[in-house]
Amino acid sequence: MTSDISADFNSFSNVENQTITNNLRLETTDFSKYLRNIAGIHVSYLPVAVICTGLDLIFTLITLVMGSTNMSECPIEPLIPIYLVVISTINLVMIILTTIAIILHMRKIDEDILAFFYVNSSAIVILILQLFSFIWLIFGSVWTFDIYNDVQYSQINQNNYCKSSLYKYTIVSIVLQYIIPFVLCGARNASSIRRKIH
Numbered sequence: 001m002t003s004d005i006s007a008d009f010n011s012f013s014n015v016e017n018q019t020i021t022n023n024l025r026l027e028t029t030d031f032s033k034y035l036r037n038i039a040g041i042h043v044s045y046l047p048v049a050v051i052c053t054g055l056d057l058i059f060t061l062i063t064l065v066m067g068s069t070n071m072s073e074c075p076i077e078p079l080i081p082i083y084l085v086v087i088s089t090i091n092l093v094m095i096i097l098t099t100i101a102i103i104l105h106m107r108k109i110d111e112d113i114l115a116f117f118y119v120n121s122s123a124i125v126i127l128i129l130q131l132f133s134f135i136w137l138i139f140g141s142v143w144t145f146d147i148y149n150d151v152q153y154s155q156i157n158q159n160n161y162c163k164s165s166l167y168k169y170t171i172v173s174i175v176l177q178y179i180i181p182f183v184l185c186g187a188r189n190a191s192s193i194r195r196k197i198h
Contacts (some may be wrong), residue, residue, distance in 0.1 A: 049102060064092070151167060
C-alpha cells in the first residue's frame with residue numbers, strides 16, 4: 001500500500017511573501033541612532049544644545065586655566081592640578097567632536113557615507129573618552145578628598161599647603177561632575193514623561 005502525498009506550492013501567495021519581507025525591513029534597528037544618543041550627538045532641540053555646550057565650554061576653559069596656572073601650588077597633592085588639566089583637555093576634545101558631529105547630523109549631511117562614518121566614529125571616540133573621564137574623575141576624587149582634613153591654605157612653604165582657590169574649585173568641580181549627569185538625565189526623563197502625558 002502506497003500513499004501519495006501532494007502539496008500545492010502555487011497556493012502560497014506572493015502578496016503574503018511581500019508583506020513578510022516588508023515587515024522584516026521595518027523591524028531593522030539603526031544602532032547608529034542609539035550610539036549617537038548615548039554620545040550626546042543626537043539633539044532634538046538645538047537652542048538647549050547650544051546653551052549646554054556653551055556652558056560646558058566655559059566651565060572647561062576655566063578648569064583648564066585653573067589647573068595649568070597652578071601646577072606647583074599644591075604640594076600636599078601635586079596631582080590635583082594635573083587632574084584638572086587632563087579632565088579639561090579631554091572635555092575640550094569631546095566638545096569639539098560633539099559640535100562637529102551635531103552640525104553634520106542637524107544638516108542631514110551624515111546621510112553621506114563619509115559624514116556618517118565621521119559621526120559614528122566620533123560617537124565611539126566620545127564614549128571611550130567619557131569612560132576615561134569617569135575613571136579619571138574617580139582618581140581626582142580620591143586625590144582631592146583624601147587630603148581634605150590635612151590641607152591648609154596659609155603657610156605656602158609647608159608640605160600640607162594647597163592654594164585655597166585651586167583646592168576649593170577642584171572640590172566644586174568634582175561635585176558638579178557627579179551631580180550634573182543625574183540632573184540632565186532627570187530633566188530628559190521628565191520631558192519625555194510630560195510628552196507622553198500630553
